[in-house]
Amino acid sequence: MRSKSRAADILGQIEALTHAPEVVLIICPDHLRQQRIFEMLRQKLFQDVAQPLTLDCAELNRDALLRLRDELSSQSLFSKRQLFALKNAEELDAASGKLLLDTLDGPARHSTLTVMARKLPVSGALYKGLSRKSFLVELPELKGYELKRWVAKEFKAVGVDRIEEAALEILINIGGGEVDRIYPLLEQAALFSEDSSLSVEDLKRLFVEQSEPSEFELVDALQDRNPARAELLLGQLLSSGKNPFALVALLARMFSNYLSIKILAAEGKSSDDIREQMGMTSWVFGRSHGVASRYSLAELKATLAALLRCDSKLKNRSLGTTAVLSELLDALRLPARTEGARGRP
Secondary structure (H helix, E strand, C coil): CEECCCHHHHHHHHHHCCCCCCEEEEECCCHHHHHHHHHHHHHHHCCCCCCCEEEEHHHCCHHHHHHHHHHHHCCCCCCCCEEEEEECHHHCCHHHHHHHHHHHCCCCCCEEEEEEECCCCCCCHHHHHHHHCCEEEECCCCCHHHHHHHHHHHHHHCCCCEECHHHHHHHHHHCCCCHHHHHHHHHHHHHHCCCCEECHHHHHHHCCCCCCCCHHHHHHHHHCCCHHHHHHHHHHHHHCCCCHHHHHHHHHHHHHHHHHHHHHHHCCCCHHHHHHHHCCCHHHHHHHHHHHCCCCHHHHHHHHHHHHHHHHHHHHCCCCHHHHHHHHHHHHCCCCCCHHHCCCC
């Protein structure tokens, strides 16, 4: 079955599937939409598969491909149907592509192989061989009006429904017109939005220039317990001209939200009540609640105290800016603990 049309049409075709095809070919210029289609198929046909076996063709050697062939061939009709995925199929050389096609030409298997590629030459052997035997999904590149409409819809999906037209264009330009670069910026902008709106001025405060790292990347590094990356990002932020007071203010607002969520939860309020009281969209609350749960109440209070001390030291110039903020990173970093101990009050 071939599809090269609107996402809504593709969703309808996936919903109409009554059994799992042996091969699915997803051709889409960006990884984000590739993965979304893959997840749609998994939810529709493989809900009991927690973690499909996924291989990246950009890092695939012949031995790994042979192991995949053996795995595909070993699935019996009496075993649970398995799901396999190959990413970046455009990276396969001719010999590896032939080996893959030869494998798929074998006896019927009780498994599904999903092949994902940014593009494949229509006249090439791999495209011809796969498209003949697969459920084929092709999505065109998003550009111009279609890209702008897609970005606006994605913003609405995360609760930002009032966006200046110029802000959309600026965000697209910052992301170089590429979906995989635009979407992380979109997520950061949505987290920054406090009233479901986004203006040009908001974007100016968030993104000074294309190459500038984000404060949210810094927070992610802290939460991932990656102090080396956090220090690197801090240096990049400061060297790119980021105002240290603005950086501290943003971190203070974020951690203040985490603390408020923690306190309200300790009072027995439901997630819906907390979200409504704090005036957050569902998506922003979900992200914030997830982070808050990784800190204890005492730790969050300590982080806010550290932020206040940092602000005071910056104003008093008691130490250099970098030294003061490095000290702050040590205080904000998520402490190492066992998984079961996370988030205790």
